[in-house]
Amino acid sequence: MKTKGVLTIILSILIVQSQAQGLILQSKQDKQTASNITLGCGSYDLMQHLDDVKPGFLDLSNRLMQDIKKNISNQGNTRSLDSIHVIPVVFHIVYNNNSENIPDSVVQNQIEVLNHSFRRTNSDTTNTRAIFQNVVGDTKIEFILAETDPEGNPTTGITRTQSDIEYFGGILPYGQGQNQEITDWVNDSLLYNLFRLTNDTLGGKNSWDTDKYLNVWIGDLRIFEPEFNNYKELVYFGLSTPPIDHYNWPDSVLNNVNTYEQGILLHYVNLGANNPNNFPSPYHAYNGLVTSGKMLVHEIGHFLGLRHIWGDGDCSFDDFIYDTPNSSAASQWNCDKTRNTCVDDIYGIDPPDMVENYMDYSSGNCQNSFTLGQAALMLNVLDYYRPELSNLVVIDDVKNNQIRKSFIVYPNPTTGAVTIKSEYDIGNFQIIVYDNHGRSVKNTYSLDNNTINFTIEGSKGIYFMEIISNNRRSTFKVLKL
């Protein structure tokens, strides 16, 4: 009897442990030596999937990161300090039940979290350890809810779609012990299932022009497992599509990337810091760790080119950023400040693992920083690889109580002719056009108070236009096709 009782207890513990994890994470764990597989973001899994479908994708993506590093060092001083890239965001809320139909107030709170995080105005930046103070900074990127829809009509920047689909991760047709089948299903079906969120005819919502808006789809990303006690497994809090090189990559690769709509998928519980939903058991331990709105900060980091701070590998894998310390693996959604898993030399010191960084899997309670290297990379992606996403750059006139003067540059991209128009009556202004080597190729003045027309006569590529008005400067980038 005694033995039977002990066995029952052991079996119960095993069942509880395996149920706490779901079949997909169990199957992943069996394939890897690491015992610390946790829920995470699916952005790198998507890149690996694209590489499986089209071998060479990861190599192209890594070369793109190297190109960006080169761009940053060539760019020189063409970017003025008071330019802010403003990205219009549309949130597509796709819900099956009322609790998933998240109120506007949560979306608005999420925008606030994004802006504080990217501009480094969040109050918890004081928690950044002193050893990192000289490498962290303001990314000069802001977000607004889209104000006009693709047809030019006013919008709240939020769409709402009721869907028949309960679990966008899909229904897993396998049970315990069928690990190979489960792995194959994950490889073949999971991402396709999740991206149903982005398609009207598959129960989701079609994108708005992904070149001009940052599309964020909010939905239930869980997977239903009827062969495993109707378990509802969550594998990804969110995932993002990586930037690609439209101009230089072969169509065969681009076609595979284009299978997935550009943008971000986010599990509905992870939206905002004031979301009324919580993670139910067995995921309740994540409440408070990944529910501060910082998961979307992380995903936008990916959308703008950032890799995970541990480089998705051991100490020999880098995230292509010079001022982030390497680490051997992701944090476990904690704030372990004692870890220093890799030897680094950043400005002559070996800093610890940077749990303050948004691109770790650390708790939102300690995430409060992007580094200047990460900021430079994201800005470069906005200039070269997502050039239409932030074509409004405003002068951030901090000294005069944040009064902003906005300019519109169109068409962008252009075949040569460009119009720059001020939204306000600002007096005459000067334009200096630089090529991407920082050489001045045009210097001209507005003909009336608000508008200037001119032609870029150089070769194809990115140009920077510095606008000078009332002794203030701002820089726009324009892509010449």
Ligand SMILES: [Zn+2]
């Ligand atoms: Zn990630």
